[in-house]
Amino acid sequence: MKTVQPTTSNELREALREAASVDRRIVLGGGFTKDAMGGAVADAGTRISTAGLKRVLAYEPKDLTVSVEAGLPYAELTAMLDGEKQMIPLDPPLGEVSTVGGVAAANLSGSRRRLYGTARDLVIGMSYCTVEGDVAETGALVVKSVAGYDIHKLLIGSFGTLAAIASVNFKVSPAPEVTRTFVFSHGAAGQAMETRGRIAGSVLQPAAVDYLNPEAAFRAGLKGHLILVRAAGTERLLARYAAELAGADVYEGAREAAVWEAIGAMAPRWVGEDGGLAVVKLAHGAKAIAEIEASADGPVWSQALSGVTRVGCRDAGAVRKAFGLGHAGVVEWSDASRREGFELWPEPGADFELMKQLKAVFDPKGLLNPGRLNGRI
Numbered sequence: 001m002k003t004v005q006p007t008t009s010n011e012l013r014e015a016l017r018e019a020a021s022v023d024r025r026i027v028l029g030g031g032f033t034k035d036a037m038g039g040a041v042a043d044a045g046t047r048i049s050t051a052g053l054k055r056v057l058a059y060e061p062k063d064l065t066v067s068v069e070a071g072l073p074y075a076e077l078t079a080m081l082d083g084e085k086q087m088i089p090l091d092p093p094l095g096e097v098s099t100v101g102g103v104a105a106a107n108l109s110g111s112r113r114r115l116y117g118t119a120r121d122l123v124i125g126m127s128y129c130t131v132e133g134d135v136a137e138t139g140a141l142v143v144k145s146v147a148g149y150d151i152h153k154l155l156i157g158s159f160g161t162l163a164a165i166a167s168v169n170f171k172v173s174p175a176p177e178v179t180r181t182f183v184f185s186h187g188a189a190g191q192a193m194e195t196r197g198r199i200a201g202s203v204l205q206p207a208a209v210d211y212l213n214p215e216a217a218f219r220a221g222l223k224g225h226l227i228l229v230r231a232a233g234t235e236r237l238l239a240r241y242a243a244e245l246a247g248a249d250v251y252e253g254a255r256e257a258a259v260w261e262a263i264g265a266m267a268p269r270w271v272g273e274d275g276g277l278a279v280v281k282l283a284h285g286a287k288a289i290a291e292i293e294a295s296a297d298g299p300v301w302s303q304a305l306s307g308v309t310r311v312g313c314r315d316a317g318a319v320r321k322a323f324g325l326g327h328a329g330v331v332e333w334s335d336a337s338r339r340e341g342f343e344l345w346p347e348p349g350a351d352f353e354l355m356k357q358l359k360a361v362f363d364p365k366g367l368l369n370p371g372r373l374n375g376r377i
Contacts, residue, residue: 001027001044001045001046001047002019002045002046002047003046003047003048003049004046004047004048004049005048005049005050005051005052006048006050006052006053007052007053008053009053009069009127009129009135009166009167010135012048012050012053012129012164012166013129013130013133013134013135013164014133015046015048016048016129016130016131016133016164016368017131017132017133019045019046019048019131019367020131020132020133020365020367023365023367024044024045024046024367025041025043025044025045025046025367025370026044026045026046026047026048026131026367026368026369027041027044027046027047027048027369028048028050028160028164028368028369029047029048029049029050029102029160030049030050030051030070030071030098030099030100030101030102030105031049031051031073031097031098031099031102032049033094033097033098033102034094034098034102034106034108034268036268036271036333036334036335037106037159037332037333038106038159038344038372038373038374038375039339039344039371039372039373039374039375039376040336040339040371040372040375041369041370041371041372042370042371048164049071050069050070050071050099050101050164050165050166051071051099052071053069053070053071053072053101053166053167054068054069054071054072054073054076055068055069055072056068056069056072056080057069057167058141059080061084061086063141063142064086064171064172064173064174065124065141065142065169065170065171065172066081066088066169066170066172067125067141067167067168067169067170068100068167068168068170069100069101069166069167070099070100070101070102070104070164070165070166070167070168071099071100071101072099072100073097073098073099073100074092074095074096074098074099074100074102074103075095075096075097077100078095081172082175085174085175086172086173086174086175087172087173087174087175088122088170088172088173089112089115089116089122089173089207090103090108090109090110090112090113090116090118090119090122091109091110091111091112091113091260091264092106092108092109092110092264093108093110093264093265093266093267093268094108094265094268095108095264100168101165101166101168103119104119104123104126104155104156104165104168105155105156105157105158105159105160105165106157106159107119107120107156107157110208110263110264111207111208111210111230111260111263111264111303112207112208112230113303113306113308114206114207114208114209114303114305114306115205115206115207115208116173116207119156119157120153120156120157122170122171123139123152123153123156123168123169123170124139124140124141124142124152124169124170124171125137125138125139125140125141125152125168125169126138126139126151126152126155126165126166126167126168126169127165127166127167128151128152128155128163128164128165128166129163129164129166130163130164130362130363131163131362131363131365131367131368135166136151138150138151138152138155139151139152139169140169141169152168154358158373159369159372159373160368160369160372161359161363161368161369161370161372161373161377162358162359162362162363162368163362163363163368164368176232176233176234177233177234177235178232178233178234178235178238178252179207179230179231179232179252179256180230180231180238180241180242180250180251180252180256181228181229181230181231181250181251181252181256181259181260182228182229182231182241182242182245182248182249182250182251183222183226183227183228183229183248183249183250183251183259184226184227184228184229184245184247184248184249185222185223185224185225185226185249186224186225186226186227187224187225188225189213189225189289189290189293189294190290191225192211192225192226192227193211193287193289193290195227196209196211196227196289196304196305199227199229199245199305200286200305202244204229204231204240204241204244204245206229206230206231206232206241207230207231207232208228208229208230208260208303209227209228209229209230209303209304209305210226210227210228210230210263210301210302210303210304211225211226211227211228211289211293211300211301211302211304212225212226212228212263212299212300212301212302213225213293213296213299213300213301215298215299215300215312216266216299216300216301216312219266219269219270219273219299220259220262220263220266221258221259221262222259227304228259228263229241229245229248230260263301266299266301266310267279267301267310267332267333268333270299270312270333271333271334271335271338272335275314276334276335276337276338277298277299277312277313277314277338278312278313278318278319278331278333278334278338278339278342279310279311279312279313279331279332279333279334280310280311280313280319280322280323280329280330280331280332281308281309281310281329281330281331281332282308282309282310282311282322282325282327282328282329283307283308283327283328283329284307284308284309284327284328285307286305286307288307288309288325288327289302289304289309291325292309292311292322292325292327295321295322295325296311296312296318296322297314297318298311298312298313298314298318299311299312300312310332315341316340316341316342319331319342320342323346323347328347328349329346330344330345330374331343331344331345331374339375343375344374344375344376345374345375345376348374348376352376355373355377356377359377
């Protein structure tokens with residue numbers, strides 16, 4: 001297989017155009033750290049990596065925006081922002097080894113999505129290259145813009161099946177003065193759901209509220225049916241949290257950071273632990289967590305106020321059981337051996353035809369990462 005690592009957007013578009021001109025299938029990625037997500041690309045003749053595009057294109061801290069090339073390591077971007085006491089609060093799994101483009105293409109986010117949103121909320125523009133050799137821009141480098149269509153929202157989560165992301169523009173946020181996490185440990189899921197409901201009905205606006213069942217908690221170095229409430233702001237504000245959440249264990253400093261690092265990395269780690277689990281991601285209503293937990297025979301991690309829960313499944317039967325609950329879902333993470341016997345995306349929904357039409361517009365010959373988007377596109 002021919003391997004190409006461009007260092008400019010012009011080189012990237014030429015690599016795409018050259019492969020497409022001879023109808024050669026293309027495996028596209030950055031650092032290729034998320035091969036356990038989505039489907040595999042078969043019979044490709046060219047491998048194109050955007051990891052060579054790693055410049056910071058524009059950053060003015062006072063503007064609260066930053067533009068970087070897609071191959072810049074995400075960890076370098078966060079370190080640069082941290083130096084200015086700013087942040088992009090996506091908390092993507094594998095963020096320590098991912099490229100910026102990979103985070104956007106896989107639409108990765110973590111527990112703080114509850115307060116700050118996902119990549120589609122924080123990315124305000126992109127440049128991208130097509131298989132026809134064109135370079136285009138979408139969005140802008142300002143937080144509010146009416147310039148053109150938000151095509152970058154199509155590319156976020158497309159797993160490189162539409163175009164190659166060349167650069168990404170983010171809006172950034174000031175880092176909070178202080179953070180603390182309040183941890184409630186319960187003996188049963190029902191008790192944890194009562195705590196979750198109490199927090200949901202309060203005036204508090206935490207950055208994250210997560211639930212871990214005992215197996216997920218154990219894998220994160222914790223114990224029990226846990227509700228973790230992550231608060232951020234001034235000392236005065238966090239004093240209000242301490243009063244409202246009396247009785248919780250309080251994690252701060254290095255201990256807090258370690259816990260959220262372990263939680264954020266859980267899903268990909270489950271794939272490599274215990275012989276390998278398939279991780280099913282379910283989107284559901286507010287009261288469904290207890291039902292999902294009761295049906296699972298493995299770890300369960302829920303972003304408990306965001307309606308997103310992940311279940312670790314040991315075999316195809318457990319995957320089908322998770323999907324059988326009737327919630328929208330996909331197999332988000334799995335290794336090749338665990339993809340036998342089940343669909344990664346069993347019920348794509350009514351919008352699947354529109355997705356195929358978009359694929360045909362961007363990539364008429366189906367050469368770019370075919371099958372990568374949950375084995376179907």
